[in-house]
Amino acid sequence: MVGLPGRKAGGPAPIPPLSSRLLPIALDEKRLEQIGTLNILDFGRANSASLEFFNQYPCRLCVLDAAEPLLAWSRELGERMEEPPSLQQMQLELSGVLSAIGEHRYDLVFLWDTLNHLHEHALPAFGGLLRRHVTKHFRGHGFMLHKRGAEQQLRQLGLIGSEQIAVHSQLATPLFAHNRKIVNEALGSELRIDQGVLHGDGRLEFLMVSGRS
Amino acid sequence: MIGAKVKVNGDIISSEDLLVEGEVSGTITLTDNELVIGTSGRVEANVTAKTVRIEGEVKGDIDGGERVVICASGNVQGNVSAPRVMLEDGGRFKGSIDMGSSKAAATAKPAAAPAATPDVRSIDKAS
Secondary structure, eight states: OEEEOOOOTTSOOOEEEEEOSSHHHHTOHHHHHHHOSEEEEEOSOOOHHHHHHHTTSOEEEEEOOOHHHHHHHHHHHHTTTTSOOOHHHHHHHHHHHTGGGTTOOEEEEEEETGGGGSOGGGHHHHHHHHHTTEEEEEEEEEEEEOSTTOOOEEEEEEESSSSEEEEEEEEEOOOOOOOHHHHHHHHOSSEEEEEEEEETTSEEEEEEEETTO | OBOTTOEEEEEEEOSSOEEEOSEEEEEEEEEEEEEEEOTTOEEEEEEEEEEEEESSEEESOEEEEEEEEEOTTOEEESOEEOSEEEEETTOEEEEEEEOTTOGGGOOOOOOOOOOOOOOEEEEEEOO
16 A cells, blocks of 8 residues: 655645654554464554555554544533443443444554543543454554643654654644543453553553454 | 436446446446546445545445545545555545555555654653
8 A cells, every 4th residue: 555645735844753661562463463364453644654654564454533423422422421321221322333343353443542532431431342342463553642631632643663753644623531540440351451551742652452352 | 427407226237437426326437447526426335446536435345456536525434445545635535555565566655744852751651
Protein backbone atom coordinates (compact mmCIF):
# COMPACT_ATOMS: atom_id res chain seq x y z
CA MET A 1 0.00 0.00 0.00
CA VAL A 2 1.33 3.37 -0.89
CA GLY A 3 0.15 6.88 -0.27
CA LEU A 4 -0.36 9.59 -2.79
CA PRO A 5 0.42 13.23 -2.31
CA GLY A 6 -2.70 14.93 -1.08
CA ARG A 7 -3.94 18.48 -1.06
CA LYS A 8 -1.80 20.53 1.24
CA ALA A 9 -2.19 24.10 0.06
CA GLY A 10 -4.29 26.41 2.18
CA GLY A 11 -4.76 23.94 5.03
CA PRO A 12 -3.85 24.48 8.66
CA ALA A 13 -0.20 24.28 9.64
CA PRO A 14 0.89 20.70 10.25
CA ILE A 15 0.99 19.59 13.87
CA PRO A 16 4.38 18.23 14.96
CA PRO A 17 4.40 14.45 15.39
CA LEU A 18 4.51 12.83 18.81
CA SER A 19 7.41 10.73 19.99
CA SER A 20 6.62 7.37 21.51
CA ARG A 21 8.57 5.11 23.80
CA LEU A 22 6.05 2.32 23.77
CA LEU A 23 5.45 1.88 20.05
CA PRO A 24 8.85 0.20 19.58
CA ILE A 25 7.75 -2.38 22.14
CA ALA A 26 4.43 -2.96 20.41
CA LEU A 27 6.19 -3.14 17.04
CA ASP A 28 9.10 -5.29 18.14
CA GLU A 29 10.31 -6.75 14.86
CA LYS A 30 11.34 -10.15 16.19
CA ARG A 31 7.94 -10.65 17.77
CA LEU A 32 6.10 -9.57 14.65
CA GLU A 33 8.23 -11.81 12.43
CA GLN A 34 7.26 -14.77 14.57
CA ILE A 35 3.59 -14.00 14.05
CA GLY A 36 3.87 -14.00 10.27
CA THR A 37 0.81 -12.45 8.67
CA LEU A 38 -0.41 -9.85 11.12
CA ASN A 39 -3.98 -9.00 11.90
CA ILE A 40 -4.02 -5.30 12.77
CA LEU A 41 -6.97 -3.40 14.20
CA ASP A 42 -6.89 0.38 13.89
CA PHE A 43 -9.56 2.35 15.75
CA GLY A 44 -8.46 5.50 13.93
CA ARG A 45 -9.05 6.94 10.51
CA ALA A 46 -7.25 5.61 7.44
CA ASN A 47 -4.48 7.86 6.20
CA SER A 48 -1.78 7.39 3.62
CA ALA A 49 1.17 7.52 6.03
CA SER A 50 -0.24 4.82 8.33
CA LEU A 51 -1.11 2.62 5.40
CA GLU A 52 2.37 3.02 4.02
CA PHE A 53 3.83 2.09 7.37
CA PHE A 54 1.69 -1.04 7.65
CA ASN A 55 2.72 -1.99 4.15
CA GLN A 56 6.08 -3.15 5.45
CA TYR A 57 4.32 -6.04 7.16
CA PRO A 58 2.40 -8.85 5.50
CA CYS A 59 -0.89 -8.07 7.14
CA ARG A 60 -4.61 -7.69 7.11
CA LEU A 61 -5.57 -4.24 8.35
CA CYS A 62 -9.01 -3.40 9.70
CA VAL A 63 -9.74 0.33 9.93
CA LEU A 64 -12.67 1.28 12.16
CA ASP A 65 -12.67 5.12 12.00
CA ALA A 66 -14.47 4.78 15.32
CA ALA A 67 -13.87 8.06 17.16
CA GLU A 68 -16.96 10.00 16.14
CA PRO A 69 -19.40 7.05 16.25
CA LEU A 70 -18.14 6.03 19.71
CA LEU A 71 -18.37 9.58 21.05
CA ALA A 72 -21.91 9.93 19.72
CA TRP A 73 -22.92 6.59 21.22
CA SER A 74 -21.31 7.42 24.58
CA ARG A 75 -23.08 10.79 24.76
CA GLU A 76 -26.38 9.09 24.02
CA LEU A 77 -25.57 6.49 26.67
CA GLY A 78 -24.98 9.30 29.15
CA GLU A 79 -28.54 10.44 28.61
CA ARG A 80 -29.81 6.96 29.55
CA MET A 81 -28.07 6.75 32.91
CA GLU A 82 -31.34 6.99 34.88
CA GLU A 83 -31.96 3.42 33.74
CA PRO A 84 -28.51 2.28 32.58
CA PRO A 85 -28.48 -0.57 30.07
CA SER A 86 -27.06 -3.92 31.10
CA LEU A 87 -23.52 -4.99 30.26
CA GLN A 88 -24.93 -7.40 27.71
CA GLN A 89 -27.03 -4.69 26.08
CA MET A 90 -24.05 -2.34 25.89
CA GLN A 91 -21.89 -5.04 24.31
CA LEU A 92 -24.60 -5.61 21.75
CA GLU A 93 -24.78 -1.90 20.97
CA LEU A 94 -20.99 -1.58 20.82
CA SER A 95 -20.81 -4.55 18.47
CA GLY A 96 -23.13 -2.63 16.19
CA VAL A 97 -21.11 0.57 16.36
CA LEU A 98 -17.89 -1.39 15.70
CA SER A 99 -19.37 -3.89 13.26
CA ALA A 100 -16.39 -3.61 10.88
CA ILE A 101 -14.32 -5.45 13.50
CA GLY A 102 -15.67 -8.74 12.10
CA GLU A 103 -14.95 -12.12 13.64
CA HIS A 104 -11.17 -11.84 13.59
CA ARG A 105 -8.63 -11.90 16.38
CA TYR A 106 -5.98 -9.21 16.19
CA ASP A 107 -2.26 -9.24 17.02
CA LEU A 108 -1.84 -5.46 17.08
CA VAL A 109 -4.48 -2.99 18.21
CA PHE A 110 -4.11 0.77 17.80
CA LEU A 111 -6.59 2.26 20.23
CA TRP A 112 -5.35 5.85 19.96
CA ASP A 113 -7.69 7.89 22.24
CA THR A 114 -10.54 5.38 22.19
CA LEU A 115 -10.76 4.90 25.97
CA ASN A 116 -11.66 8.58 26.31
CA HIS A 117 -14.35 8.25 23.66
CA LEU A 118 -16.22 5.84 25.92
CA HIS A 119 -18.59 6.60 28.75
CA GLU A 120 -17.25 5.21 32.02
CA HIS A 121 -20.25 2.89 32.28
CA ALA A 122 -19.31 1.39 28.88
CA LEU A 123 -15.70 0.53 29.70
CA PRO A 124 -16.41 -3.00 30.98
CA ALA A 125 -18.50 -3.72 27.89
CA PHE A 126 -15.71 -2.42 25.67
CA GLY A 127 -13.15 -4.52 27.56
CA GLY A 128 -15.33 -7.58 27.10
CA LEU A 129 -15.69 -6.91 23.39
CA LEU A 130 -11.98 -6.29 22.91
CA ARG A 131 -11.03 -9.47 24.78
CA ARG A 132 -12.97 -11.51 22.25
CA HIS A 133 -11.03 -9.99 19.38
CA VAL A 134 -7.40 -10.18 20.47
CA THR A 135 -4.85 -12.97 20.40
CA LYS A 136 -3.10 -14.26 23.48
CA HIS A 137 0.08 -12.32 22.66
CA PHE A 138 -1.50 -9.17 21.27
CA ARG A 139 -0.15 -5.70 21.93
CA GLY A 140 -2.44 -2.72 22.23
CA HIS A 141 -1.25 0.88 22.09
CA GLY A 142 -3.09 4.04 23.01
CA PHE A 143 -3.39 7.18 25.07
CA MET A 144 -5.67 8.29 27.85
CA LEU A 145 -6.24 11.55 29.65
CA HIS A 146 -4.39 11.27 32.92
CA LYS A 147 -3.88 14.65 34.56
CA ARG A 148 -6.73 16.93 35.53
CA GLY A 149 -6.79 19.79 33.09
CA ALA A 150 -5.28 17.82 30.22
CA GLU A 151 -6.64 19.33 27.04
CA GLN A 152 -9.59 17.33 25.69
CA GLN A 153 -9.35 17.00 21.92
CA LEU A 154 -10.77 14.81 19.23
CA ARG A 155 -7.55 13.77 17.52
CA GLN A 156 -6.92 11.85 14.35
CA LEU A 157 -3.64 10.03 14.85
CA GLY A 158 -1.60 7.74 12.69
CA LEU A 159 1.76 6.03 12.48
CA ILE A 160 4.67 7.51 10.60
CA GLY A 161 7.37 5.32 12.04
CA SER A 162 8.07 2.87 14.80
CA GLU A 163 8.69 5.75 17.23
CA GLN A 164 6.56 8.55 15.80
CA ILE A 165 2.86 9.29 15.67
CA ALA A 166 1.35 11.86 13.33
CA VAL A 167 -1.40 14.15 14.59
CA HIS A 168 -3.44 14.63 11.43
CA SER A 169 -6.02 16.84 13.11
CA GLN A 170 -7.17 17.88 16.56
CA LEU A 171 -10.31 19.66 17.62
CA ALA A 172 -11.28 20.77 21.14
CA THR A 173 -14.07 18.36 22.12
CA PRO A 174 -15.43 17.19 25.49
CA LEU A 175 -14.25 13.64 26.07
CA PHE A 176 -14.77 11.07 28.83
CA ALA A 177 -11.86 11.17 31.27
CA HIS A 178 -11.28 8.14 33.51
CA ASN A 179 -8.70 7.43 36.13
CA ARG A 180 -6.36 4.52 35.59
CA LYS A 181 -7.83 2.47 38.44
CA ILE A 182 -11.27 2.53 36.84
CA VAL A 183 -9.80 1.56 33.47
CA ASN A 184 -7.85 -1.33 34.98
CA GLU A 185 -10.93 -2.61 36.80
CA ALA A 186 -13.03 -2.29 33.67
CA LEU A 187 -10.55 -4.25 31.57
CA GLY A 188 -10.88 -7.24 33.89
CA SER A 189 -8.28 -9.92 34.42
CA GLU A 190 -7.79 -10.77 30.74
CA LEU A 191 -6.50 -7.38 29.62
CA ARG A 192 -4.13 -5.12 31.45
CA ILE A 193 -2.16 -1.94 31.06
CA ASP A 194 1.39 -3.29 31.11
CA GLN A 195 3.37 -0.08 30.77
CA GLY A 196 2.58 3.60 30.85
CA VAL A 197 4.46 6.75 29.92
CA LEU A 198 3.17 10.07 31.17
CA HIS A 199 3.59 12.82 28.59
CA GLY A 200 3.93 16.50 29.21
CA ASP A 201 0.46 17.22 27.84
CA GLY A 202 -1.10 15.25 30.70
CA ARG A 203 -1.85 12.14 28.66
CA LEU A 204 -0.72 8.67 29.57
CA GLU A 205 0.60 6.62 26.69
CA PHE A 206 -0.03 2.97 27.46
CA LEU A 207 0.79 -0.51 26.27
CA MET A 208 -1.99 -3.02 26.73
CA VAL A 209 -1.42 -6.76 26.83
CA SER A 210 -3.41 -9.86 27.48
CA GLY A 211 -3.60 -10.87 31.12
CA ARG A 212 -3.01 -14.43 29.94
CA SER A 213 0.34 -13.68 28.28
CA MET B 1 -20.12 5.54 -19.01
CA ILE B 2 -23.02 5.47 -16.62
CA GLY B 3 -24.19 9.07 -16.41
CA ALA B 4 -25.02 11.04 -13.31
CA LYS B 5 -28.78 10.64 -13.82
CA VAL B 6 -28.66 6.89 -14.48
CA LYS B 7 -29.56 4.28 -11.85
CA VAL B 8 -28.67 0.63 -12.41
CA ASN B 9 -30.01 -2.26 -10.33
CA GLY B 10 -28.30 -5.50 -11.31
CA ASP B 11 -25.04 -6.98 -12.48
CA ILE B 12 -22.71 -5.19 -14.85
CA ILE B 13 -20.14 -7.24 -16.77
CA SER B 14 -17.93 -5.33 -19.18
CA SER B 15 -14.86 -5.90 -21.31
CA GLU B 16 -14.35 -2.14 -21.69
CA ASP B 17 -13.26 0.50 -19.23
CA LEU B 18 -16.19 2.01 -17.34
CA LEU B 19 -16.85 5.36 -15.67
CA VAL B 20 -19.70 5.43 -13.17
CA GLU B 21 -21.13 8.85 -12.37
CA GLY B 22 -24.59 7.56 -11.50
CA GLU B 23 -25.92 4.99 -9.03
CA VAL B 24 -25.29 1.25 -9.21
CA SER B 25 -26.65 -1.49 -6.94
CA GLY B 26 -25.59 -5.08 -7.62
CA THR B 27 -22.19 -6.18 -8.87
CA ILE B 28 -19.66 -4.73 -11.30
CA THR B 29 -17.16 -7.02 -13.02
CA LEU B 30 -14.49 -5.71 -15.39
CA THR B 31 -11.83 -8.36 -15.01
CA ASP B 32 -9.34 -6.90 -17.50
CA ASN B 33 -10.32 -3.26 -17.47
CA GLU B 34 -10.37 -0.08 -15.43
CA LEU B 35 -13.34 1.03 -13.36
CA VAL B 36 -13.64 4.64 -12.25
CA ILE B 37 -16.30 5.66 -9.75
CA GLY B 38 -16.57 9.37 -10.50
CA THR B 39 -17.16 12.12 -7.99
CA SER B 40 -20.94 11.84 -8.36
CA GLY B 41 -20.89 8.03 -8.52
CA ARG B 42 -22.69 6.08 -5.79
CA VAL B 43 -22.07 2.34 -5.86
CA GLU B 44 -23.52 -0.25 -3.51
CA ALA B 45 -21.99 -3.34 -5.01
CA ASN B 46 -19.16 -5.81 -4.92
CA VAL B 47 -16.66 -4.67 -7.50
CA THR B 48 -14.04 -6.59 -9.46
CA ALA B 49 -11.74 -4.86 -11.95
CA LYS B 50 -8.13 -4.76 -13.03
CA THR B 51 -7.80 -1.27 -11.58
CA VAL B 52 -10.37 0.59 -9.52
CA ARG B 53 -10.29 4.35 -8.96
CA ILE B 54 -12.77 5.78 -6.49
CA GLU B 55 -13.61 9.46 -6.51
CA GLY B 56 -17.18 8.97 -5.25
CA GLU B 57 -18.77 6.50 -2.80
CA VAL B 58 -18.60 2.73 -2.65
CA LYS B 59 -20.29 0.41 -0.18
CA GLY B 60 -19.15 -3.12 -0.86
CA ASP B 61 -16.09 -5.27 -1.37
CA ILE B 62 -13.50 -4.27 -3.94
CA ASP B 63 -11.20 -6.73 -5.66
CA GLY B 64 -8.52 -5.02 -7.72
CA GLY B 65 -6.39 -7.24 -9.93
CA GLU B 66 -3.61 -4.64 -10.08
CA ARG B 67 -4.52 -1.70 -7.88
CA VAL B 68 -7.19 0.23 -6.05
CA VAL B 69 -6.95 4.00 -5.63
CA ILE B 70 -9.13 5.87 -3.13
CA CYS B 71 -8.96 9.52 -4.16
CA ALA B 72 -9.23 12.55 -1.87
CA SER B 73 -12.96 12.82 -2.60
CA GLY B 74 -13.51 9.06 -2.30
CA ASN B 75 -15.39 7.26 0.46
CA VAL B 76 -15.24 3.47 0.77
CA GLN B 77 -16.95 1.17 3.25
CA GLY B 78 -16.03 -2.43 2.67
CA ASN B 79 -13.15 -4.82 2.23
CA VAL B 80 -10.39 -4.17 -0.26
CA SER B 81 -8.12 -6.76 -1.79
CA ALA B 82 -5.42 -5.75 -4.27
CA PRO B 83 -1.63 -5.93 -4.72
CA ARG B 84 -1.51 -2.12 -4.51
CA VAL B 85 -3.94 0.01 -2.58
CA MET B 86 -3.43 3.77 -2.59
CA LEU B 87 -5.15 6.36 -0.47
CA GLU B 88 -4.96 10.06 -1.14
CA ASP B 89 -5.02 12.31 1.91
CA GLY B 90 -8.63 13.19 2.55
CA GLY B 91 -9.97 9.92 1.16
CA ARG B 92 -12.17 8.02 3.64
CA PHE B 93 -12.00 4.29 4.20
CA LYS B 94 -13.69 1.99 6.69
CA GLY B 95 -13.20 -1.75 6.51
CA SER B 96 -10.41 -4.23 5.94
CA ILE B 97 -7.49 -4.24 3.57
CA ASP B 98 -5.60 -7.38 2.70
CA MET B 99 -2.00 -6.28 2.23
CA GLY B 100 -0.62 -9.76 1.89
CA SER B 101 0.92 -9.22 -1.51
CA SER B 102 1.52 -5.51 -1.50
CA LYS B 103 5.13 -5.39 -0.30
CA ALA B 104 6.41 -4.53 -3.72
CA ALA B 105 4.14 -1.54 -3.78
CA ALA B 106 6.03 0.29 -1.06
CA THR B 107 7.59 3.36 -2.60
CA ALA B 108 9.13 6.55 -1.33
CA LYS B 109 7.79 7.39 2.08
CA PRO B 110 6.87 10.99 2.88
CA ALA B 111 9.50 12.88 4.80
CA ALA B 112 8.50 13.00 8.44
CA ALA B 113 8.40 16.38 10.10
CA PRO B 114 10.77 16.70 13.04
CA ALA B 115 9.23 15.16 16.10
CA ALA B 116 8.11 17.33 18.93
CA THR B 117 10.69 17.38 21.68
CA PRO B 118 9.92 14.38 23.86
CA ASP B 119 8.34 15.70 26.99
CA VAL B 120 8.05 12.51 28.92
CA ARG B 121 7.51 12.94 32.62
CA SER B 122 7.64 9.39 33.82
CA ILE B 123 7.56 5.80 32.75
CA ASP B 124 6.28 2.96 34.77
CA LYS B 125 6.01 -0.76 34.47
CA ALA B 126 2.87 -2.15 35.96
CA SER B 127 3.47 -5.05 38.25
